[in-house]
Amino acid sequence: MADTGADxxxxxxxxxxxxxxxLSLNExxxxxxxxxxxxxxxxxxxxxxxxxxxxxVEETVYIMDDEDEDLKTIQKQSEMLFVRGDAVVLxxxxxxx
Amino acid sequence: MSNGTAESPFSPSxxxxxISSNNPSAFLSxxxxxxxxxxxxSGVEYRGDLQCVDGYMxxxxxxxxxxxxxxxxxxxxxxxxxxxxxxxxxxxxFVRKFGRYRxxxxxxxxx
Numbered sequence: 001m002a003d004t005g006a007d008x009x010x011x012x013x014x015x016x017x018x019x020x021x022x023l024s025l026n027e028x029x030x031x032x033x034x035x036x037x038x039x040x041x042x043x044x045x046x047x048x049x050x051x052x053x054x055x056x057v058e059e060t061v062y063i064m065d066d067e068d069e070d071l072k073t074i075q076k077q078s079e080m081l082f083v084r085g086d087a088v089v090l091x092x093x094x095x096x097x
Numbered sequence: 098m099s100n101g102t103a104e105s106p107f108s109p110s111x112x113x114x115x116i117s118s119n120n121p122s123a124f125l126s127x128x129x130x131x132x133x134x135x136x137x138x139s140g141v142e143y144r145g146d147l148q149c150v151d152g153y154m155x156x157x158x159x160x161x162x163x164x165x166x167x168x169x170x171x172x173x174x175x176x177x178x179x180x181x182x183x184x185x186x187x188x189x190x191f192v193r194k195f196g197r198y199r200x201x202x203x204x205x206x207x208x
Contacts, residue, residue, distance in 0.1 A: 007198065013146050017155035018176045030173070050179050091177040092161075 021046050024093035030056070032085065032090040036062040041081065049085030057081045127149040132157055133158070141165050143176060154180030 006014055023028075023042070029043045031052065041054035059076040126149070126205045134144045135156055142165075145158035163171035 014157055014175075016149055017157040017177050018150045020148070020150070020157045020175050037165075085179070088179045089139075090143075090179070092173040093175050093177075 007092040018046075019092060021050075023093055026072065027057060027094050029094065030092040031088060032092075033083070033087045034089060035087070036064075037064075037087075039081070039083070041078075047085070048093070050083075050088040051085040052081075052091075054081045054083065054086070081082070123155075137178075142167075142201055143178060145176065148175070151180070 012023060014023070015021075024043050025046075027043060028040060031039045031054075033039065037059060039054065039057050039059045041057035043052060043054055045053040047084075057080075059077075059080040061074040061076070063072040063074065063092065065072060125147070129147050129149055131147050132144065133147045134142055135158065136142045140164060142157055143161050143163055145161035148157035150156050150161050158176045159174070159176065161173045161176040162169055163173070
């Protein structure tokens with residue numbers, strides 16, 4: 001009974017962290033970047049540096065105003081975006097239900 | 098059990114029985130499935146179940162909660178955290194042992 005569950009998930013198994021990214025190819029992902037930036041978009045390609053190619057991207061930039069102490073956000077849209085890997089903090093695949 | 102409480106959890110014999118490797122990333126690989134907290138340089142903390150770690154200390158977490166200044170900000174199903182790139186990663190493992198929680202901290206000074 002133990003071997004039935006283990007083998008059938010062969011290509012969905014996460015044996016290294018980048019497998020999570022591989023499983024998110026062609027899905028919409030959430031990416032957190034350095035400098036208080038977040039992007040959501042469809043992941044087309046990635047490599048081991050976490051360089052990413054995304055399409056239909058919504059970028060949100062958070063700007064903390066020190067004088068007023070309020071948080072401003074700037075929204076940007078891009079059709080296609082290349083993200084250099086060193087800016088990447090976190091990649092979250094879409095929540096699988 | 099009583100002699101277990103007497104010795105330090107970090108004494109060589111205790112380590113031998115529990116942690117067979119002396120290599121930090123191999124140790125992290127051994128505790129996959131454990132609840133961990135990963136604290137980034139920015140102060141943001143991610144708590145979740147450790148799925149796996151690689152040589153860059155990229156980390157995959159499951160059932161992740163994002164805390165900023167101790168306040169829950171976000172929840173993710175799965176999360177990939179980029180490991181290298183000069184950021185400092187703290188990992189905490191909470192182990193129920195001798196009736197109390199023991200905390201192991203690993204510092205990653207990369208970059």
